[in-house]
Amino acid sequence: MRVTRLLLGVPAALMLAVALPALGQDIAFSTASPGAIDGPTGPGTTQFGDGDVVFMDPASGIGSIFLLADTINDGGLPDLNALHITSSGTVIFSTQSGAAGYDFQDDELVEYNPVTDTLSLYYDFGDLITTNADVDIDGFHVLSNGNFLISNTSDFTLDGQDFLNGDIVLFDPSTESASLLFSEGLFGGDDVWVRSVSMLGNGNLLFSAFNEDTGGDMTVGGLTFGRGDVVEYDLASGLAGLYVESSVFGGATEDIDALSVAAIPLPGAVWLFLSALAVMVRPLRRR
Numbered sequence: 001m002r003v004t005r006l007l008l009g010v011p012a013a014l015m016l017a018v019a020l021p022a023l024g025q026d027i028a029f030s031t032a033s034p035g036a037i038d039g040p041t042g043p044g045t046t047q048f049g050d051g052d053v054v055f056m057d058p059a060s061g062i063g064s065i066f067l068l069a070d071t072i073n074d075g076g077l078p079d080l081n082a083l084h085i086t087s088s089g090t091v092i093f094s095t096q097s098g099a100a101g102y103d104f105q106d107d108e109l110v111e112y113n114p115v116t117d118t119l120s121l122y123y124d125f126g127d128l129i130t131t132n133a134d135v136d137i138d139g140f141h142v143l144s145n146g147n148f149l150i151s152n153t154s155d156f157t158l159d160g161q162d163f164l165n166g167d168i169v170l171f172d173p174s175t176e177s178a179s180l181l182f183s184e185g186l187f188g189g190d191d192v193w194v195r196s197v198s199m200l201g202n203g204n205l206l207f208s209a210f211n212e213d214t215g216g217d218m219t220v221g222g223l224t225f226g227r228g229d230v231v232e233y234d235l236a237s238g239l240a241g242l243y244v245e246s247s248v249f250g251g252a253t254e255d256i257d258a259l260s261v262a263a264i265p266l267p268g269a270v271w272l273f274l275s276a277l278a279v280m281v282r283p284l285r286r287r
């Protein structure tokens with residue numbers, strides 16, 4: 001009996017270890033409504049609005065404000081619903097509605113330079129996506145080869161193909177061609193809305209989602225998860241694991257509506273790194 005358990009346990013553990021490498025990369029995110037996570041000064045001390053960008057260490061759940069919507073450019077930026085932080089430190093985002101006082105719309109991607117505090121149009125999907133419903137870029141990631149990963153708030157048509165709002169689509173801006181990378185069908189038949197998209201350095205997808213049938217739990221790649229969780233999905237093996245648990249929001253119901261791997265060392269990340277280093281160094285000194 002004991003031997004059997006051991007034999008069953010080892011392959012499962014190995015499979016998980018192969019499918020989901022160790023956590024590591026910090027993330028930046030925005031939520032659909034105001035909330036809080038643990039901050040450097042204590043539980044629930046990092047408070048944010050729906051247009052703010054928060055960065056977080058997924059291992060500790062501790063995070064800090066990276067961008068305050070009220071301080072970007074002229075301020076008053078509306079709800080961010082797609083996000084990508086570039087390796088040069090600029091922030092590409094899309095909003096959930098057009099912004100009063102700004103020229104951009106919800107189907108456009110805008111690049112923000114935090115150093116110069118300037119906004120510029122990065123990409124416009126307005127004429128490319130045709131759909132009966134709203135065109136609103138909802139998930140966005142730039143791959144190292146310049147191609148995009150995108151999702152839309154509603155089902156949509158791009159490059160002559162129909163996609164669902166739970167699909168993640170690969171898009172080549174040089175040819176304006178699209179192909180399905182991740183299908184909503186992988187959620188076991190539920191009507192699911194993928195609300196944010198990013199990709200780790202190891203090629204695994206990160207996303208958050210909402211069950212449009214029940215509002216409750218969903219399944220993908222052997223994982224049961226809920227709104228507010230961040231899922232890591234291995235495209236090669238089809239297995240999924242939790243990258244961030246919704247419990248980081250202190251029991252409040254939150255939806256992560258924009259997500260990016262933080263490719264640059266953010267101010268808070270440096271703080272966390274130094275804190276971790278201090279913890280590691282202290283016991284060594286006492287020896």
Ligand SMILES: [Ca+2]
Pocket residue numbers: 030031032033050051052079080081257258
């Ligand atoms: Ca938001």
Ligand SMILES: [Ca+2]
Pocket residue numbers: 081082094095096097105106107108136137138
């Ligand atoms: Ca948008």
Ligand SMILES: [Ca+2]
Pocket residue numbers: 081082137138139195196256257258
């Ligand atoms: Ca979104």
Ligand SMILES: [Ca+2]
Pocket residue numbers: 164165166184191192193212
């Ligand atoms: Ca759907």
